[in-house]
Amino acid sequence: MPEGHTLHRLARRHQQRLAGAVVRVSSPQGKFAAGAARVDGRVLVRSQAWGKHLLHEYEGELYVHVHLGLYGTFTESEPPMPEPVGQVRMRLTGAGRDARGFGTDLRGPTACEILTPPETAALIARLGPDPLRPDADPELAWARIRRSRRSIGSLLMDQRVVAGVGNVYRAEVLFRHGISPERPGVELTAGEWSALWADLVELMRVGVRRGKMHVVRPEHDHGAPSYAADRPRTYVYRRAGEPCRCCGDPVRHTVLEGRNLFWCARCQPV
Incomplete structure (x- = not known):
């Protein structure tokens, strides 16, 4: 299972390439279709990690929570994205600070879901301090x-x-x-x-x-x-x-x- 450094590295990557701009979100596999529709076309405000959890915060106070589990993985490519291969739970595309654009596909996660601010706060409250967060105690x-x-x-x-x-x-x-x-x-x-x-x-x-x-x-x-x-x-x-x-x-x-x-x-x- 990916450990905390992997999630922080992903969060940093998504922050650099997607945050601050409109992101297109889809679920080629269909399992996250309803959740994707709720954040598709919104600005990605921030990407951050808490332990083994990845959180994307979108305008309108909606969060996408991802836990990779044993088999989850993100793969990247520059738009235009090729046709999805395999069971792509979530596809993200956007320009962010880079005019070339950026795209990434998520496959096989344990969790990929929409959370509200109270649900996000409850998730974080269940976790111990994260050695990679500067606010950790x-x-x-x-x-x-x-x-x-x-x-x-x-x-x-x-x-x-x-x-x-x-x-x-x-x-x-x-x-x-x-x-x-x-x-x-x-x-x-x-x-x-x-x-x-x-x-x-x-x-x-x-x-x-x-x-x-x-x-x-x-x-x-x-x-x-x-x-x-x-x-x-x-x-x-x-x-x-x-x-x-x-x-x-x-x-x-x-x-x-x-x-x-x-x-x-x-x-x-x-």
């Missing part, structure tokens, strides 16, 4: 973590605690700080949480700038290749059974609350 997350007996590995994946963190950032930031994913939140110190948060902010900002995650420190960025040809190296994510880049012990794997969990028992002792 890490103390809100810490207030939950320090009182919880749930593991920090679970808490980091809970979007009500921290918004935007997914499986890769969870595994890698805990490794970088030598913290076992099994440690209960109540056993984390304030200093450890401050360091984790600061690292998440920096790592996720790198992801927005580069369009890919870069989580391995330069001194460790060698040896065994990445888990996929088009991905940077990771310390533990999807490296079960392979030697740890720092100590050589085999990377561990289990399933925690339905999601794969990776860690090194020696570098991240309980």
Whole structure:
């Protein structure tokens, strides 16, 4: 599932290419036809991300909310757009600040819906602080973590605690700080949480700038290749059974609350 940096990168792209001008919105697939009709021909006021949620604000206080889920993706092309291929849930075209125009197709999202301002506020209120938002308050997350007996590995994946963190950032930031994913939140110190948060902010900002995650420190960025040809190296994510880049012990794997969990028992002792 795309993590927060992907949504912030999309939001920035749509803000740059579409905001401030009339946008044509359609649903070639038909599943979003009624919603598309409500915002078609309106000015896109702002595009922003909250965690893993993308929000397009249109004039008239209407919002289009997109959650990509496991399979959602946006593809781009310059107008005139070709005939839709596959199940295009939503098509956006407009000029924005660029006279050449811009178009993008959304396929396979978990959510693509119209929200009113109260519904949008309720969605945002359910989310924890987002490390990529300048208005995020890490103390809100810490207030939950320090009182919880749930593991920090679970808490980091809970979007009500921290918004935007997914499986890769969870595994890698805990490794970088030598913290076992099994440690209960109540056993984390304030200093450890401050360091984790600061690292998440920096790592996720790198992801927005580069369009890919870069989580391995330069001194460790060698040896065994990445888990996929088009991905940077990771310390533990999807490296079960392979030697740890720092100590050589085999990377561990289990399933925690339905999601794969990776860690090194020696570098991240309980």
